[in-house]
Amino acid sequence: MASEVLVIEGLKTYYFTLKGIVRAVDGVSLKLRRGEVLGLAGESGSGKSTIAWSILGLVPPPGRIVSGSIVVDGMEVTRMSESELRRKLRWKKVSMIFQGAMNALTPVYTVGRQIEEVLRVHAGISGYEARKRVYELLESVGLHKTIADRYPHELSGGQKQRVVIAMALALEPDIVIADEPTTALDVVVQAQILNLLKRLQREKGLSIILITHDLGVIAELADTVAIMYAGKIVEYGSSEDIYKNPKHPYTQALLKAIPRLRGPVDKLAYIPGQPPDLRNPPQGCRFHPRCPLAFERCRMNEPPLFNLGDGHLSACWLNEGEA
Amino acid sequence: MASLARFVLTKVFNAALTLAVTLFLISAIFSVYTVVEKYSSVREQYILALRTLETRYAHNPELLEEKRQQLWDNLLSQNGLTGNFTFDIINWTKILLIRNLTFDFGTTKYSYIGNTKDVGEILLIALKNTAILFLTATLITFLIGIILGFQMARKPGSVLDRAVSVFGMISWSMPTWWVAIIMLLVFSFYLDLFPSQAMYVYYDLSKLPQDLGLFERIIAQAKIWLYYMTLPVATIVLVSFGGASYLIRNIVLGVLQEDFVMTARARGLPERRVVYGHVLRASSPPIVTYLALSIVGAFGGAIITEAVFGWPGMGLIYWVAIQQFDAPMLVASTWVLTVMFIVTILILDFIYSLLDPRVRVG
Amino acid sequence: MSVTVESVRSFWHEYRRSKIGLAGLFLLGVLVLVAVTFPVIGDSEVIKYWYGDLTYFQDYPRAVPPCWAAGLLSDKEPTSTIVVRSDTDPQKLASMLYLEEVERGELEGYAIVAVFPIDGDELPADLYMSMNLGYEVEEPPVAVDEIRIEKPDGSALVVKPRTIIIKLGALTQRYTVSEIYFEGPDGRVDLVTVKAGEVEPKGPLARVLQIEEKPASISEVFLGYPEKKLEGAVINVNLRSMAQSIATKTINSLQALKLIQRQFKLELVEVDERVLDAGIARLATSLYNSIFTSNIDAAFNPEGGSLNILKGDYKLTIILAGSGLKVEMEPLKVVVKGSCYGLMGTDANGRDLWQALLYGTRWALIVGLLTSAITVVVGSFYGVVAGYAGGIVDEVLLRIAQIVYSLPVLPFLILLSALIKPSIWIIIILIVLFSWPGISFVTRSMALQIKSEPYVEAAIASGAGTLRILVLYVFPQVLPYMFASMALSVPSAVIAEASLSFLNLGDPNLVTWGKLLYDAQNAQAALKGYWWWVIPPGLGIAVVGMTFIFIGNALDAILNPKLKR
Numbered sequence A: 001m002a003s004e005v006l007v008i009e010g011l012k013t014y015y016f017t018l019k020g021i022v023r024a025v026d027g028v029s030l031k032l033r034r035g036e037v038l039g040l041a042g043e044s045g046s047g048k049s050t051i052a053w054s055i056l057g058l059v060p061p062p063g064r065i066v067s068g069s070i071v072v073d074g075m076e077v078t079r080m081s082e083s084e085l086r087r088k089l090r091w092k093k094v095s096m097i098f099q100g101a102m103n104a105l106t107p108v109y110t111v112g113r114q115i116e117e118v119l120r121v122h123a124g125i126s127g128y129e130a131r132k133r134v135y136e137l138l139e140s141v142g143l144h145k146t147i148a149d150r151y152p153h154e155l156s157g158g159q160k161q162r163v164v165i166a167m168a169l170a171l172e173p174d175i176v177i178a179d180e181p182t183t184a185l186d187v188v189v190q191a192q193i194l195n196l197l198k199r200l201q202r203e204k205g206l207s208i209i210l211i212t213h214d215l216g217v218i219a220e221l222a223d224t225v226a227i228m229y230a231g232k233i234v235e236y237g238s239s240e241d242i243y244k245n246p247k248h249p250y251t252q253a254l255l256k257a258i259p260r261l262r263g264p265v266d267k268l269a270y271i272p273g274q275p276p277d278l279r280n281p282p283q284g285c286r287f288h289p290r291c292p293l294a295f296e297r298c299r300m301n302e303p304p305l306f307n308l309g310d311g312h313l314s315a316c317w318l319n320e321g322e323a
Numbered sequence B: 001m002a003s004l005a006r007f008v009l010t011k012v013f014n015a016a017l018t019l020a021v022t023l024f025l026i027s028a029i030f031s032v033y034t035v036v037e038k039y040s041s042v043r044e045q046y047i048l049a050l051r052t053l054e055t056r057y058a059h060n061p062e063l064l065e066e067k068r069q070q071l072w073d074n075l076l077s078q079n080g081l082t083g084n085f086t087f088d089i090i091n092w093t094k095i096l097l098i099r100n101l102t103f104d105f106g107t108t109k110y111s112y113i114g115n116t117k118d119v120g121e122i123l124l125i126a127l128k129n130t131a132i133l134f135l136t137a138t139l140i141t142f143l144i145g146i147i148l149g150f151q152m153a154r155k156p157g158s159v160l161d162r163a164v165s166v167f168g169m170i171s172w173s174m175p176t177w178w179v180a181i182i183m184l185l186v187f188s189f190y191l192d193l194f195p196s197q198a199m200y201v202y203y204d205l206s207k208l209p210q211d212l213g214l215f216e217r218i219i220a221q222a223k224i225w226l227y228y229m230t231l232p233v234a235t236i237v238l239v240s241f242g243g244a245s246y247l248i249r250n251i252v253l254g255v256l257q258e259d260f261v262m263t264a265r266a267r268g269l270p271e272r273r274v275v276y277g278h279v280l281r282a283s284s285p286p287i288v289t290y291l292a293l294s295i296v297g298a299f300g301g302a303i304i305t306e307a308v309f310g311w312p313g314m315g316l317i318y319w320v321a322i323q324q325f326d327a328p329m330l331v332a333s334t335w336v337l338t339v340m341f342i343v344t345i346l347i348l349d350f351i352y353s354l355l356d357p358r359v360r361v362g
Numbered sequence C: 001m002s003v004t005v006e007s008v009r010s011f012w013h014e015y016r017r018s019k020i021g022l023a024g025l026f027l028l029g030v031l032v033l034v035a036v037t038f039p040v041i042g043d044s045e046v047i048k049y050w051y052g053d054l055t056y057f058q059d060y061p062r063a064v065p066p067c068w069a070a071g072l073l074s075d076k077e078p079t080s081t082i083v084v085r086s087d088t089d090p091q092k093l094a095s096m097l098y099l100e101e102v103e104r105g106e107l108e109g110y111a112i113v114a115v116f117p118i119d120g121d122e123l124p125a126d127l128y129m130s131m132n133l134g135y136e137v138e139e140p141p142v143a144v145d146e147i148r149i150e151k152p153d154g155s156a157l158v159v160k161p162r163t164i165i166i167k168l169g170a171l172t173q174r175y176t177v178s179e180i181y182f183e184g185p186d187g188r189v190d191l192v193t194v195k196a197g198e199v200e201p202k203g204p205l206a207r208v209l210q211i212e213e214k215p216a217s218i219s220e221v222f223l224g225y226p227e228k229k230l231e232g233a234v235i236n237v238n239l240r241s242m243a244q245s246i247a248t249k250t251i252n253s254l255q256a257l258k259l260i261q262r263q264f265k266l267e268l269v270e271v272d273e274r275v276l277d278a279g280i281a282r283l284a285t286s287l288y289n290s291i292f293t294s295n296i297d298a299a300f301n302p303e304g305g306s307l308n309i310l311k312g313d314y315k316l317t318i319i320l321a322g323s324g325l326k327v328e329m330e331p332l333k334v335v336v337k338g339s340c341y342g343l344m345g346t347d348a349n350g351r352d353l354w355q356a357l358l359y360g361t362r363w364a365l366i367v368g369l370l371t372s373a374i375t376v377v378v379g380s381f382y383g384v385v386a387g388y389a390g391g392i393v394d395e396v397l398l399r400i401a402q403i404v405y406s407l408p409v410l411p412f413l414i415l416l417s418a419l420i421k422p423s424i425w426i427i428i429i430l431i432v433l434f435s436w437p438g439i440s441f442v443t444r445s446m447a448l449q450i451k452s453e454p455y456v457e458a459a460i461a462s463g464a465g466t467l468r469i470l471v472l473y474v475f476p477q478v479l480p481y482m483f484a485s486m487a488l489s490v491p492s493a494v495i496a497e498a499s500l501s502f503l504n505l506g507d508p509n510l511v512t513w514g515k516l517l518y519d520a521q522n523a524q525a526a527l528k529g530y531w532w533w534v535i536p537p538g539l540g541i542a543v544v545g546m547t548f549i550f551i552g553n554a555l556d557a558i559l560n561p562k563l564k565r
Helices: A048-056 A082-089 A111-123 A127-140 A145-149 A157-169 A187-204 A215-221 A239-244 A249-257 A296-300 A317-322 B002-056 B061-078 B085-101 B119-154 B159-172 B176-190 B198-206 B214-256 B259-266 B271-309 B314-324 B327-355 C005-016 C019-041 C044-048 C067-073 C090-096 C239-264 C273-291 C296-300 C353-389 C391-405 C409-420 C424-451 C454-461 C466-502 C513-522 C531-559
Strands: A004-017 A020-033 A037-041 A063-072 A094-097 A175-179 A207-212 A224-229 A232-238 C082-085 C097-104 C107-118 C126-136 C139-150 C156-168 C171-184 C187-194 C209-215 C229-238 C269-271 C312-323 C326-337
Touching: A004 A048, A004 A207, A020 A048, A020 A063, A020 A207, A020 A232, A037 A048, A037 A215, A048 A063, A048 A094, A048 A175, A048 A207, A094 A157, A094 B259, A111 A127, A111 A145, A111 A157, A111 B271, A127 A145, A127 A157, A157 A175, A157 A187, A187 A215, A207 A215, A215 A239, A224 A239, A224 A249, A232 A239, A232 A249, B002 B061, B002 B085, B002 B327, B002 C391, B002 C409, B085 B327, B119 B159, B119 B214, B119 B271, B119 B314, B119 B327, B159 B214, B159 C531, B176 B214, B176 B271, B176 C466, B176 C513, B176 C531, B198 B214, B214 B271, B259 B271, B271 B314, B271 B327, B271 C409, B271 C466, B314 B327, B314 C409, B327 C409, C005 C019, C005 C531, C019 C353, C019 C531, C044 C353, C082 C090, C090 C097, C090 C107, C090 C326, C097 C312, C097 C326, C107 C126, C107 C326, C126 C239, C126 C312, C139 C209, C156 C187, C156 C239, C156 C273, C171 C239, C171 C273, C187 C273, C229 C239, C229 C326, C239 C269, C239 C273, C269 C273, C273 C296, C353 C391, C353 C424, C353 C466, C353 C513, C353 C531, C391 C424, C409 C424, C409 C466, C424 C466, C454 C466, C466 C513, C466 C531, C513 C531
Parallel strands: A037 A207, A037 A224, A094 A175, A175 A207
Antiparallel strands: A004 A020, A004 A063, A224 A232, C082 C326, C097 C107, C107 C312, C126 C229, C126 C326, C139 C156, C139 C312, C156 C171, C156 C209, C171 C187, C187 C269
16 A cells, blocks of 8 residues: 555564574564554564664675565565665665664764765755755754754764754655664653654654664654564554553563552562573474463464454464454 | 864873973983093093103102193093083083084084085985885885775675785784895895995986986986885885784774764665775774874884985984994984974874864863 | 683683684794704804804805705705814714825825815815824925825816026025916816926026026925924815915016016916916916816806816825925814805804804794783783872873883984993893883773772772782783783884894894894895895794784784674
8 A cells, every 4th residue: 555655574584693593583574654653662682673774775794684575665675786775765765763872973074964965975965055954954853053063972962863863854764763762861861852753753744663672662652563572573553552452471571560650569570581592492482481371382383463453463372362 | 173272282292291301311311421431531541641741740749749630620621521420411411402402413523424424414314315215105005004904894804804914914023124135135136126225316316417308307316216215115015014904904894893884874875985985084093093103113123124225314324323333423313313203193193183073072 | 800720721712713823822832942942953052152263163164055955046056065073073084184105206205185075066165174284304395296186087287386596696586486287188288387497598698597496395385384394283274275375476476587588588487378367366266266177268267158067076185295204194174165054054254044043043032022021011010000090190100101102112222222232131121111101001091991890899899908909800801911912012022122133232242133134234145145144034033923923813812802703
């Protein structure tokens, strides 16, 4: 459908290391509609960022997309050449908001120049035109235009994050992938950035994939939520469904682990054990070693994503009946 | 920018401090040496003259004593001494400090380069020649190092990478001046391609006919320079480019793993821009630092290499001065060399600050 | 982090994976072996006399390549250097140098015979013999009747020293001229023929002029020898100087005789053109060269073709004759100074370079290891103290280190060495003096960083003293870096010392590789193609450097996995 800007079908992205094959993304299917905010949640190492890099065709070696399809606005990413990706896809159709903690901006160029560069390379705008546009972009993220002549190290975490957002929006892409946009920022700045993202999404009707391990952030922004575990999607549904009615034990455990300000003081709930080694995931349901509700079948067979109606999917044997 | 000014000022201050300390050290050391020498020479002359005095005034012990004292005092004052060792050292140190500071080195009785005996002029000529040789060689090494280093960093573990790395490790353990000797052996003795004594470059230059047109003259001069300079420059480059490539390769490799390289690619920038724009630019500060360090390291060896080729630069000055034991010349050379050296490093530091905005933070 | 057996084992396991590191260790083993076993595998005597009594080396040819290599580079076979001494091989010597009685008419004659084997195509540098000689004669003088050199092909060069005595009125002049001719299968080739004996001055001349020809006396041929009696004395005879003295005397006498011949129109001496062409400058060399070849023209005319050295035994016979002569001779030494020698050739003084190469290993290792060890220890301590102390102490210490660091090392080393003329130990200290700042910067940063770690804060909070913290927390982390640094700074230390030696500013009593190169440079070895002198010492320096770079590189890779990609 025309309203679907991104369709991922059965994506498998593996890293072929000397110590074994890491199956970071092991059969993931997603859809993103125009103007929708999809939250992709999961622990670190669950493969969320790999999906992001796969969409851009930038999986770092020794990684590779092994199979599956990624269709962005009619283009099959997995079959595009490097130069095609560069000219047609990256930043024009899909852009990325990087983590503020990352060294995402080149330290030796001014911030303004880096944004200008993107405009020049992709849109052919330069000189005075480009400058004007850079100021516009900076203002749209709440920064004064003098920031353009600053170097990255001269800016605070929050300012850098805003610059990154401005840069991601420079070419008005179809899809924006926000990878941990608020991690490593202090809580006050986090709230500011979240508000900014909300406003921009509303104003421009952006389609966003929001990748984070922080369920609170997803709750603020996302329309739809996908929960990832060990390279697979274990639950998928509308924000409301997921938060009010989680069906997968993992989701339930995650939600329980969020400490509440109000309510009786309890022991802190947590999920025992470690995320599995993606070179050698457990047999059957990947979550079963840590699942409080696991039974015999979970150990033997891997559950498929059961459709529980209204676009709510869950991959747990316990949900089989409701499908 | 205020912070840039502050940065530069700090560096200048440091350099000045280093120069001051060096000036003092050199003057003090040489002063001690000079005073000791003078005293022993005074003593020698005294003993020699004493005998004559003793025979002449053998009959009059009081007069003898008087004459003896006179002799001693005369000898002392002739040599600028007072008899008080410590005072003399301090005094001489002051004199030398001023002389060095004003670059007033007097004359030498040995012959070096050019037809002059004025130490200042000699050093100027020598410095110019050394600069020509060293700068050319360093520039070429640098260029090769960047080109190779980049290639090696982009394909680590490749044949090129490993070969050049190993070559770099091997060439770093060879004295440059020894390689120079080998080059002479191969190219001058066996192949007879290049001259054995580079100091004839000026002679040849002066033999050019006067009536050549400007363009012809330049070509002819260039040919002569090339003929004499090739072997020394080739030697220095040969010994240095391996290590330079290896070090630059490591720097670039480190930069390539930085996040901003990946994000630059994510932005759809052409690979060429990523590498020659972002990566090169971000690597250039540490490369400049490395350049400064390598100049520091290679300098000594280059000087001696000059001497082997007979290139009329500081190396030759040192060689001759050591043979003739012309201590004042050695001191003057060391002082001048240090000044040049520190100024060069200062300039490089300044370039570094222009390249890396991060250091300009107050 | 403590150093346990476990950690050592895992470290070794890591290290083993580096091929370069293993190569370095192997080389190190070889070097240490050579350095330690030198007294056994090398000749310490050579080193003892290296700067001492150079006559120790007079038997050896000067500036010749090693025998194994000389044959490789040209198609000519090298001529071996053979030294036979009475103290090492008396029997062989007796067969090579002996005394014989010969018939000389009414006089007694003795022949001193020496045999020299030549086994190559190259001209030997010299032939040389040493003996204890004594003689006595009833009627002086002892005459030198003949000097004959028999070549392996049966031909011979014969020299008969003669004295021409010319009495003109009251004046008597003596001229020593040698008859020189070659005996060969094609007959006799005369170079100089003395006809004075046959000349009879005629007419009025006969009253004033008297000409006599006699065999030359021993003092006229070999300057300074007594004519009547010599008590046993050690005599050295070498062929080149013999040729030189014969040539000089002959030419000088010929000049003088020319005048007389012209004046009195007498032919006293017949001289071949080639001798006159050669003159004093080249006659000695030509005579010497002609001994070893059958192509006499080539010997006298450099463009006459190649020499074609004859291989085999050459027999030198010196015949002394006199009335009632008695000669005693005890052979001491026979030397063929060939065109090659030993494993690494010789330098301009005939010194065996292989020995110097072996011996130099010792000092290269000592200087390298000691210098870098002290530098690293001093520098590390300095840096840690500065970093940990912080504040004004850190500022001051840092400033000092920066100042020292920005000085040009070698010019200063040169200046100081020239003024002080130091021993090797002072040199080591001087090098350390300029090298320590480098590592101090790194250890300072390390200390700064460790100081801010929570576990250190905790330790301080629980009352641990500074020393305890330094020893328990700081140094264990700095130590591995110190080792890598130590290895990596050896090459520059070795090169620094070698550079000083190369400029002749090193320890004057030590035989080091740098010094060898200084000697080579002075003798213009590179421009004369003496590759065996010029390549090995530098190669030694390079090998020592390489060894430690390999090791240091492997260590660095283990400690700095970021670069291991």
